[in-house]
Amino acid sequence: MCKFFSFYPYFIKDNLSNFIVLAIALFTVLTLIYSSKFMNPVRNTDRTGNNKTVSNGVKGKSGLMQYYTYIILTSIASIAAVRSNHLILLFVFWGFLGLTLYLLINMGQNSSQAAKKTFIIIGGSDALMLLGIGIIYYLSGTFMMDKIRIPLASNSILPIVAYLCIAIGCFAKAGVMPFHTWIPDSSEAAPLPVVAFLPASLDKLLGIYLLARISMDLFIMIPLINMILMVVGAFTIIAGVMMALVQHNMKRLLGYHAVSQVGYMVLGIGTGTPIGIAGGLFHMLNNAIYKQALFFSAGNVESRTGTTELDKIGGLSKVMPLTYIAALIACLSISGVPPFNGFVSKWMVYQGVISQLQFHTDKLRFIGVLCLAAAMFGSGLTLASFMKLIHAAFLGQREVSSRSNIKEVSIAMWLPGIILAIICIVFGVFANQVPLKQFILPAVSGVSFIGTWYSGLATTLIIAGLVLGILIFKLKNLAPNIREDKSYIGAEPLDLENNRVTGTEFYNTIKELKTLKPIYKRVKKGTFDIYEQGKKFTFSVAKVLQYLHNGVLPTYMVWCLLGTLALFYYLLFK
Amino acid sequence: MKALINLFTYLIFPGFLFSACIGLIAGWVDRKVTARIHWRVGPPWYQNFVDIVKLLGKETIVPAGAKMTFLLAPYLGLLSLTLVAAALGSNILSPLEGFVGDLIVVLYLLVVPAVALIIGAASSRNPLASVGLSREMKLVLGYELPFILSVITVIIKSGITIQIGEIINHQINFGSNIASISGTLAFLVSIFCMQAKLGFVPFDASEAEQEIMGGVLIEYSGLPLAIFKVTKAILLYTMPLFLIILFMGKDLSPLFIIAKFVLLLVIIVLIKNTSPRVRIDQALRWFWGPMSFLASAAVILALLGK
16 A cells, blocks of 8 residues: 555555455455356356346456456556546546446447446536536636645635535436436346446446545535535435336336435535444445445356346345345445444435534525435335345245246355455444444544433343244243144135236325326436436437538538628638 | 443343334334223233234244245344344433444334335245335335425534434523424324334234235245234334434433323324324325425424524
């Protein structure tokens, strides 16, 4: 690490980037382990037993070489981007990451559309970022990030524009609404390890890292910008999770959650309080952990059943127990069930929002309360959509036709998920001792908790109660004999073929509510998709140009003549 | 020593044993009053205890499926809820110390029993259980929104704190939260949320015995069923206590607590016995519509200092 010092001032090493580099390394290693089996084209047999590649379009050795090269290049570029202290350097690595993201997503079957969309959204926001960097240079006269300290003020517009331009770059990378639409699309189409690696973990780390960096160091924040961040965050939470609630595909559902969870991070950083920022950063780390575990589980399911459509799978907990355990723990973490890690970071974000209520005027307090309610309710909605996922994929009734030849995946595929699940538990139970003390609190100064949560004590008590319960259970006198039996409905043995409840239609009641129905319809049409709207706008502009550019020589001659005349006119009479 | 005290707090008083006993007796009050309304005699006071002991002795039948999940889910729900009961109880005993966590922790732990019920039901692989669990989840979604808003009202009223002890102290110094317009509104909303959380009529669509035969509980028998019953009993003790702490925390001497508890219990039983079961979409509309509106009004009024 000390080598970086010799590159000073272009690269630096500080507490904020330290743990992010560590996390990037961890996710890279796990993704490589996972890919070693998943990306093997022969292994992916579909349900009928045909040797068909399932989610990877990688064919042969050269394809695999390309894949691994891109993954490792991505990892190196991410570390370099996080470490760089020079804005232009950061931007170069950032842009390079956009390119590798495009190439990696493009490796999937039929994923060129999603890859194009990703490239356009990320590339467009990168252009805005460049504008922001230019303004920063204009204002401060330097590109060195540790020397820049620009105060935002509501009466001077230029710093605010610079901040927002860079923030939009971060938003697009992390997938904050309305720049999120590439995530669900690419998570459905791209090869699964790519989704688990980039949109689910690395892009979150990078986007939120830069957002935290500009909010904490580069700019001095004002309440107005804080409020904008908070509202954007709260809106992302609710809108993302409402979309996730009604999805039928496991990967797409997870993709929408990858959007929704970013809201908590943006909300936390938007509070501007140390505890909120620390919560946002911790949530970024936690989210990357459990989201990667969830995508790995989805990959395991896909590689065994050949599909991630929730209608077509079910009851996999018996045949894939390790995948199920990893997925269950990750689901509980993401839903914020204590004592897992997702709860701790959400709790810190809430504390950030609540403590910033203390020093604001009424109007701003109202927005703060609104964001708090949205964030807390969003957590409930997250729980709901993951209960649906757990029911439909792992518990619930088994899909009858798929019963044969499904077994647990090989160790290289379940191990990463289990490791991540263990980290989820450790980061939750020993939150104060391990992640907060080692990683988060050194990066954010002045954190003070306004609540209390003794996760260690609570877990110990729960385990003690569990042990006691099992002891009572084992006592001779009380021991009830356990018998396994078939299920019955209406005095008939259960007929799974006719009586299957998959769970995908659980929340149709919500979809059909009078106020929500038109919104869902619009979303399906793409009214809120910035890419679709941008496409429409670009094509309508292009239409005018197309009209002029019709390929008929006389038209061009007329334009030339008119142009020359105008030029002469101007030169003669100026 | 500290560990022993904690264990005592958790398992005996005011944790598991104490709250279970109170809850089972409260359950008896409910059954007795219901019986009197029906012109029946009703069970003796120890009936609920006898029921639990009977269930413990029965055979446990596990449906072919996820056996471990099926058996562990009720335990974890019960243990998390016990944490809440212990935390609330010790906060009343000594507001300055607290036990495991603050208001947000309690709010989250209170959802865990529902999660346990849902996961347990899902692992039983019965289609009727699936129907039941989807209703339970939608009900949770329904009441969570207004309940969160009412809790936020309390947070604002108590001078923006999330420590339960400080909320109690604030009420001791400045009067109960219910004694204001916003407090009253939030209290009204949370009574309905409590009813839904307890799974009582009119919000018992997830169990609906006549319709889906117990729904979420359909495959449970013997010990796990007994645990769910005890969980429900503890919830019947915890939820009113939580509301008392949030809204009526001015005088928390034992006699007053009992009086307030009985008052809330009477309200619960009255609602239960005078209303029919609502469909789940009706419940959802009720909670996301009028209830959330009232709760938002309470939040705004609290922000304005009313």
